Amino acid sequence: MIWNPNKECMSRDEMSALQGKRLHKIVEYVYHNVPFYRNKLQELDIRPDDIQTIEDIHKLPFTTKKDLRDNYPFGLQAAPQSEIIRVHASSGTTGNPTIVGYTRKDIGVWSECMARCLTAYGVTRNDIFSVAYGYGLFTGGLGAHYGVEHLGASVIPAGTGNTEKHLKLIRDLGITGIACTPSYALYLAETMEKLGIRKEDIKLRVGAFGAEPWTESMRKEIEERLGLKGYNIYGLSEVMGPSVSYECQMQHGSHINEDHFYPEIINPTTLEPLPAGQTGELVFTTLTKEGMPVLRYRTRDLCSLMPGTCDCGRTNVRMGRIEGRSDDMLIIRGINVFPSQVESVVLSMPEFAPRYMLIVDRVNNLDTLQVQVEIRQEYFTGVFDTPAAIDALEKKLAAKLKSVLSIAAKVQLKAPNTIERSQGKSAHVIDKRKL
Amino acid sequence: MTIHQLSIFIENRSGTLIKVLDALKEANIQIIASTIADTADYGIYRLICSEPMRACDELKRAGVAVALSEVFVIAIDNEPGRAADAVKAFSQADIDITYMYSFLNENRGLLIFRTNDNERAQQIITANNMQIISEEALQSLV
Numbered sequence: 001m002i003w004n005p006n007k008e009c010m011s012r013d014e015m016s017a018l019q020g021k022r023l024h025k026i027v028e029y030v031y032h033n034v035p036f037y038r039n040k041l042q043e044l045d046i047r048p049d050d051i052q053t054i055e056d057i058h059k060l061p062f063t064t065k066k067d068l069r070d071n072y073p074f075g076l077q078a079a080p081q082s083e084i085i086r087v088h089a090s091s092g093t094t095g096n097p098t099i100v101g102y103t104r105k106d107i108g109v110w111s112e113c114m115a116r117c118l119t120a121y122g123v124t125r126n127d128i129f130s131v132a133y134g135y136g137l138f139t140g141g142l143g144a145h146y147g148v149e150h151l152g153a154s155v156i157p158a159g160t161g162n163t164e165k166h167l168k169l170i171r172d173l174g175i176t177g178i179a180c181t182p183s184y185a186l187y188l189a190e191t192m193e194k195l196g197i198r199k200e201d202i203k204l205r206v207g208a209f210g211a212e213p214w215t216e217s218m219r220k221e222i223e224e225r226l227g228l229k230g231y232n233i234y235g236l237s238e239v240m241g242p243s244v245s246y247e248c249q250m251q252h253g254s255h256i257n258e259d260h261f262y263p264e265i266i267n268p269t270t271l272e273p274l275p276a277g278q279t280g281e282l283v284f285t286t287l288t289k290e291g292m293p294v295l296r297y298r299t300r301d302l303c304s305l306m307p308g309t310c311d312c313g314r315t316n317v318r319m320g321r322i323e324g325r326s327d328d329m330l331i332i333r334g335i336n337v338f339p340s341q342v343e344s345v346v347l348s349m350p351e352f353a354p355r356y357m358l359i360v361d362r363v364n365n366l367d368t369l370q371v372q373v374e375i376r377q378e379y380f381t382g383v384f385d386t387p388a389a390i391d392a393l394e395k396k397l398a399a400k401l402k403s404v405l406s407i408a409a410k411v412q413l414k415a416p417n418t419i420e421r422s423q424g425k426s427a428h429v430i431d432k433r434k435l
Numbered sequence: 436m437t438i439h440q441l442s443i444f445i446e447n448r449s450g451t452l453i454k455v456l457d458a459l460k461e462a463n464i465q466i467i468a469s470t471i472a473d474t475a476d477y478g479i480y481r482l483i484c485s486e487p488m489r490a491c492d493e494l495k496r497a498g499v500a501v502a503l504s505e506v507f508v509i510a511i512d513n514e515p516g517r518a519a520d521a522v523k524a525f526s527q528a529d530i531d532i533t534y535m536y537s538f539l540n541e542n543r544g545l546l547i548f549r550t551n552d553n554e555r556a557q558q559i560i561t562a563n564n565m566q567i568i569s570e571e572a573l574q575s576l577v
Contacts, residue, residue: 377498382503383502390444413476
């Protein structure tokens with residue numbers, strides 16, 4: 001089933017014409033409402049009228065996460081505050097989070113896109129659908145919630161806590177659909193088995209999984225253990241939130257809601273556009289957003305685009321799985337973690353040398369983060385002659401890391417000069433998750 | 436009257452202990468007694484040796500995480516129950532023994548231990564006429 005065939009099954013010519021018209025409008029809108037964009041366009045000697053077709057997008061400058069951070073909190077907001085009805089925030093590399101404001105129309109577009117996703121997964125108004133993403137500043141919870149309501153299914157705002165109660169509701173209410181991270185789905189399966197609930201006892205049939213990288217083998221495992229069909233959902237708060245793209249029944253790539261979010265693939269080094277099918281950095285331009293539109297926002301996600309009509313009937317372009325990142329951001333338990341955050345904490349404590357290593361792993365379907373640091377020789381004094389004293393030092397660092405990263409990390413103390421001095425940033429990370 | 440013990444942070448992987456022992460050998464330092472407190476990720480190698488100050492400097496030069504800790508050494512008779520008698524005196528005075536190890540020398544037992552209150556531990560040692568071993572006496576063993 002298709003929620004909005006007019007937009008999801010448009011001919012290429014019609015789609016390009018619509019995108020060109022909307023691009024012109026959004027460029028004109030930010031030119032007049034966001035000094036940051038006006039300055040950038042003026043520097044390049046571009047006027048809104050120079051942008052008439054979607055091909056003209058290549059004339060526009062890129063926007064980065066750094067631009068968002070530099071203009072914290074509302075510098076890139078285009079709509080007046082009186083028009084903003086909701087604000088979300090996502091974590092940044094250091095210090096300030098990224099603040100995203102939404103107008104009433106933005107929330108409407110988001111709900112529409114989310115309804116398209118859910119319909120593609122086979123969800124209808126007869127379903128009882130549980131949202132088990134985090135509710136709060138994170139876009140996952142409320143984004144999915146509004147989509148389910150817009151579609152007309154019954155939404156169960158379960159959130160992420162209290163898994164046992166959630167499972168009771170899944171069984172007793174006959175919940176048929178769920179949106180959560182793939183690792184939470186596996187945790188749910190585990191808890192279910194522990195409680196002696198069999199998959200035959202529950203009615204789950206559709207899962208919308210996203211917000212963290214996952215694999216085909218994880219999909220098979222989740223499907224097998226929960227007895228449902230699992231679909232990918234993709235999104236990012238800087239562009240909107242979940243529902244930027246979604247899988248259909250064919251499960252061959254995720255359809256992008258390209259009438260609202262125009263995708264490009266670029267070479268992350270030369271910034272040149274790459275032809276369809278080649279893997280590069282995914283870039284989005286929001287074509288209809290009012291609160292905080294972005295022009296050519298560099299997602300840092302690496303993937304490829306698949307044009308052409310899908311067997312499901314949709315014509316909107318598909319994106320392949322995220323194959324990696326062009327920066328060093330890690331997604332651990334759905335939370336964005338930058339090695340530079342760890343670095344700033346380590347540097348703030350004189351006990352440790354300015355060297356560290358992040359070791360990310362997945363144990364029993366749960367991501368783990370270990371941070372290795374070296375104790376400085378001059379700080380290794382006689383008080384550290386017992387494991388209790390060393391454990392206390394490790395815990396002190398762990399507590400600081402927790403407050404900065406929002407996830408728990410296990411600290412492992414290393415002897416001086418045992419962590420390899422690295423040149424590049426990524427050398428600080430060992431990711432053992434086989435994704 | 437405490438003596439100097441070396442406390443060395445050693446990671447749990449091959450080659451770390453030998454690095455320490457090689458550095459001591461290179462510096463011609465003799466080990467008198469030693470013990471390792473081991474955890475899942477690392478160990479703390481505690482040792483008393485000849486010329487502890489110089490040994491500490493040499494190990495630091497070799498890049499080892501080493502520190503000097505103050506510990507007591509007392510001599511006890513070589514017969515059953517003497518360690519219990521000694522520790523009971525501290526226990527009754529509510530002094531904690533943080534850790535302890537021992538070795539046998541010339542038909543007497545030597546107990547090496549750290550307490551959480553060296554000042555009061557010293558009073559107990561004096562009050563109970565315990566035979567305390569000084570740094571100089573210990574050095575004469577090598």
